[in-house]
Amino acid sequence: MIEVRKSNARGQVSFDWLDSKHSFSFGSYYDPQHMGFSVLRVINDDTIKPSAGFGTHGHKDMEIITFVTQGTIEHKDSMGNVKQLPKGEFQLMSAGKGITHSEYNASDSEQLTLLQIWIEPESVGSPDYQQKDFGQTQGLTAVITPTGENGTLKIKQNATISHLYLAAGTDQPLIIDNKRKVYIQVVEGELKLNEHILTAGDGIKLSGLTEAQLKNNAPQPLEALVFDLP
Known part of the structure; x- marks a missing residue:
C-alpha cells in the first residue's frame, strides 16, 4: 500500500504568532481519516x-x-534544561509520566520553522531530554533508534527515524521489512518514490512493501x- x-x-x-500545518488530527483539527500512522501520532509543520x-x-506518555x-x-x-536548538538539530524529549516545558523563537527578527513529531511510547518511565546535530x-x-546505537538518540519505542539527504541527480534504495510500516515526510526539495513525485510538506505512507527507490531528479x-514503524 502506498498513500500520499x-x-x-x-x-x-x-x-x-503561529501558522501550523497538521499531517494528522491535532487540537482543533479533526479528520477521522488521518488520526496517525502506526505509533506516529503527530507531525506538525510550525512557523513561529x-x-x-x-x-x-x-x-x-x-x-x-x-x-x-x-x-x-x-x-x-x-x-x-535550558537549551537552544538551532537549524538542523534534533531534539527528543521523553515526556514519561509528566514534564512541563516552554519553546520560543530565540530571534527577535527572524521567523522559526520546525517539525514537531509525537510518537506513542512502548513504555513510560521518567522524563528524559536528548539533543544532537x-x-x-x-x-x-x-x-533516532530504540537502542541509541552509534550515537543516535534513544526512543522508548520500536521505531527508527532516519534523515534522508540526496544531492541533485542521486538516488537511494530503501529496504523495508514487509511487516513494518514506513512514513516519509519531505522537508525540502523533490522526492521521486517509484512513480510518485513529492515536494516539501508532502508525506507518504508505505506498508506491505519490501523495497522502494528514492530519487532526487531536481537541481536542488x-x-x-x-x-x-511497527
Whole structure:
C-alpha cells in the first residue's frame, strides 16, 4: 500500500504568532481519516514569529521530537534544561509520566520553522531530554533508534527515524521489512518514490512493501525524514 498525503491537504491552524500545518488530527483539527500512522501520532509543520512561542505547558506518555528547519528554538523544561536548538538539530524529549516545558523563537527578527513529531511510547518511565546535530550526510542517516546505537538518540519505542539527504541527480534504495510500516515526510526539495513525485510538506505512507527507490531528479538537494514503524 502506498498513500500520499499532499501538503495542501493537511489541516491548518493560524494564530497571530503561529501558522501550523497538521499531517494528522491535532487540537482543533479533526479528520477521522488521518488520526496517525502506526505509533506516529503527530507531525506538525510550525512557523513561529520572532520572540513568540509556546508558554509553559505539560505533556505525558509521549515521545516528542523536534527538528528545526529555520532559526533557533529557546527550550526550558521542568528537568532544569535550558537549551537552544538551532537549524538542523534534533531534539527528543521523553515526556514519561509528566514534564512541563516552554519553546520560543530565540530571534527577535527572524521567523522559526520546525517539525514537531509525537510518537506513542512502548513504555513510560521518567522524563528524559536528548539533543544532537547529525549534519547532512548523503543517503540515509539513522538519528533516532530504540537502542541509541552509534550515537543516535534513544526512543522508548520500536521505531527508527532516519534523515534522508540526496544531492541533485542521486538516488537511494530503501529496504523495508514487509511487516513494518514506513512514513516519509519531505522537508525540502523533490522526492521521486517509484512513480510518485513529492515536494516539501508532502508525506507518504508505505506498508506491505519490501523495497522502494528514492530519487532526487531536481537541481536542488532533497531533505526528508523516514520513519520505520511497527
